[in-house]
């Protein structure tokens with residue numbers, strides 16, 4: 001047994017920071033996991049001596065490539081593409097592709113790391129990966145997006161496969177982009193196989209996949225509330241974002257009798273004190289996916305609402321908060337504001353939307369706080385079910401998938417309680433998710449020896 005294996009948390013984190021200079025999002029994600037895992041493995045020598053956490057925080061590989069494409073004015077454009085294959089101990093690499101100007105290697109490494117734990121929590125056989133590009137689809141024509149997606153896949157196809165790595169959507173990658181990428185994969189390889197999830201229903205997609213992340217985040221919230229004897233009904237909710245996750249979270253809150261007060265995009269947020277009803281949500285879905293417009297247009301259509309340019313919605317008094325936009329969109333001061341205004345539960349539809357300091361505020365105030373890696377796992381869970389359906393060449397109906405999603409979210413909640421209950425009635429869901437996810441992947445890695 002090597003003495004050097006027993007580094008403490010701060011020495012471990014110093015090493016992570018040194019090996020990943022400037023990668024702040026990645027080191028933040030590792031720190032959040034490491035602080036819980038160090039406690040868990042303190043008396044478990046086998047994880048220490050096998051350097052399990054150190055290995056998990058070193059991606060299996062990071063693929064980086066040039067993506068060249070021609071815009072509508074015949075200018076040659078050059079972007080960078082990546083696929084981070086973090087860990088495939090329990091199944092093929094699995095995780096979305098993000099197209100957004102904020103995408104960097106650090107962002108994708110953090111997402112691939114988080115995905116490893118999230119996917120383990122679902123109980124399905126999926127490893128962790130993530131990919132993307134700094135390409136910005138906003139304002140691009142359909143044919144520009146198509147040419148970019150085809151160029152991206154022309155490199156990516158050689159690194160993925162239904163038993164190797166199965167990408168999906170994420171920010172900036174929805175049904176349209178998945179269609180273009182799947183078409184190009186099929187064209188290059190001459191194989192129809194379940195290499196991507198989030199596909200259209202006509203070509204191997206799964207019922208409930210578009211709804212799964214947002215609905216799942218609300219089911220997770222409902223489970224947290226139920227654990228304390230409460231319910232969503234009659235509660236007000238503040239939601240950020242207005243994409244696939246946010247609109248479906250809003251839909252489910254509304255269906256369960258809650259009232260959604262806000263939605264947002266990078267330009268600002270809308271506040272509708274009358275509540276964002278199903279009819280209004282349908283209008284937003286059309287605005288965002290067909291017209292590809294901005295949330296500010298909501299106030300021209302619905303006069304009950306106000307638009308707050310350049311602001312985030314966390315100052316609006318609410319019972320429930322669902323950050324469904326992007327990483328680090330809810331900081332310490334905003335968390336304090338939510339607590340001061342009486343928030344009861346927070347469920348993250350986005351990945352790592354709350355900063356480490358913000359998380360501490362929620363924990364100190366004993367607020368029910370469901371971190372993204374547990375709360376938003378419904379999306380990738382239904383992706384796992386899409387993989388199963390493709391492998392068997394069958395498709396299950398909406399009702400069955402709806403039930404499976406509800407059960408999966410209940411199972412994830414249960415695992416968090418198992419490892420996160422502090423014994424005094426408070427559940428630390430971050431700790432629960434981190435330890436449950438870690439344990440499953442770690443035990444598989446131990447079985448493989450030194451690889």
Ligand code: GLU
Nearest residue numbers: 095096168169170380383
């Ligand atoms: N991008 C989603 C996530 O963050 C979904 C990934 C997938 O379906 O593979 O979990």
